[in-house]
Amino acid sequence: MRTLLVLLLLSAPLPALKAADPPKPVKVFILAGQSNMEGKAKVSLAEYQAQQPATRDLFKHWQKDGKWIERDDVWIKFLDRKGKLTIGYGSPQCIGPELEFGTVVGDRFTEPVLLIKTAWGGRSLYRDFRSPSAGLPPDAALNKMLADLKKQKGKENATLDDVKKPFGDSYRAMLSEVSDTLTNPKKHFPDYADQGYEIAGFVWFQGWNDMISADATAEYAANLAHFIRDVRKDLKAPKLPFVVGQMGVEGANPSTNIKKFKDAQAAVMNVPEFRGDVALVKTDAFWDTDAEAVFKKGWRENLDEWNKVGSDYPYHYFGSAKTMCKIGRAFGTAVLELRGETK
Known part of the structure; x- marks a missing residue:
């Protein structure tokens, strides 16, 4: 009887193997703007703060055994630099919003994420990014x-x-960078498996050069609306989730000119066609008052103290690693909310 049972089992047809699900399209996010999107918080400051009790939680998921890790599931291209997301994809030897933006969106999606960063210092929407x-x-x-x-x-x-x-030079350069990256992703990222991609969101963090010009400030609201429409048209993504990082220098109590400029940026939220797919992130909420206090009393005269909190000038948010991390997380959360994909 036992032998007969074994024979029956061996002769039974094998169940059909289920084909593996094809890989999902890569989620692509474009991070564009000027120097604050580049990111000016020095890696040396992040390394110090990653070891301090008051700040280490901001960085603990980026370190293992005291060393910075790379994320296999989040790729980045920032002009001539590319690879797996890790520390140092801001300006040379710096971090920017990309680090924690990549954390937020990378943690949300099971498919790979690609960040395309197109940012250059000293550019205006009035002229360089004019669409x-x-x-x-x-x-x-x-x-x-x-x-x-x-x-x-x-x-x-x-x-x-x-x-x-x-x-429009920077606008065209931005589109060229996106096109070059997406025309042949495998050239830049060997782990790309020909699964296609979806342009999933756009983050715009820019403003200083327009803010210091009365003419550019006066036009900013209109130019930003044109910019959003043209980006969506040129990327063939008519409802592309679009996040605007509002200027946050000087914190919650800015000067008159900065306030006027911030109002011009916020005006985009009043455009009916943008309701539900454009978000404004108020970056003044992340102004580093600790860095500001040391800077104001004299950073050169208090260099040891300064190197624990800041690494650049106020127009670059003091090069605060804490600030860059918090802004990046806010951008990531905002774009997921626009997509209806928050947990």
Whole structure:
């Protein structure tokens, strides 16, 4: 009887093997802007704060046995640098919002995440990132720029075309960087398995160069609305979740000019077509008052104390590693909320 049972089991057809589910498309997030999106918090400061009881929880998931880890599931390309997300993808030897942004979205998705960072210091939305539908500024403004340009040594023969040429350069460079990365992802990321991708969100963190110009501030609300529409059109993503990082320098009580600029940024939230798919993150909530206190009493005269809290100037949020981490987390949370994917 036992032998018969064994024979029956051996002769029974094997159950069909279930095909493995194909890999899901990579979730792509674009992080764009100027120097604060680059990130100016020095790695040396993050390394110090990662060991301190008051701040180590901000970094503990990025360290193992006292060393910085890489995330296999979150990739990043920042112009000429690319790889698995880890410390140091801000300006050289610095971190920016990408570190904790990548933590938030990487923890949320089971599929790989790709961050494409397109940021350059000293760029304005008024000129450099100006998108096609914004057109050019009025002729009077262009002629004034030409007159100012001709005052510069060696520029006496400048023409109106010389003035017009830089408009939109960074916008085009941003699109080119995104296109180059996504045309052949495997060239940049060997772990890419030809599973396709979804452009899942866009974060815009920029403003200083517009804030210090009355003309640029006056146009900012309109130019930002044009920018959002054009980004969505050019990326073929009409409802792309779009997060705006509102300028936060000087914290909760800024000067009149900064407040005026912040209001111009916030005005995008009043545009009916953007309701539900554009979010504003108030980065002043993450202003580092500890770094501010040391900076104000003289960072050079108190260098040991300064190196524990800051690493740059106020327009770069003091190069505060704490601030960059908190801003990155806020950006990640905001984009997930827009996608309806918060836990």
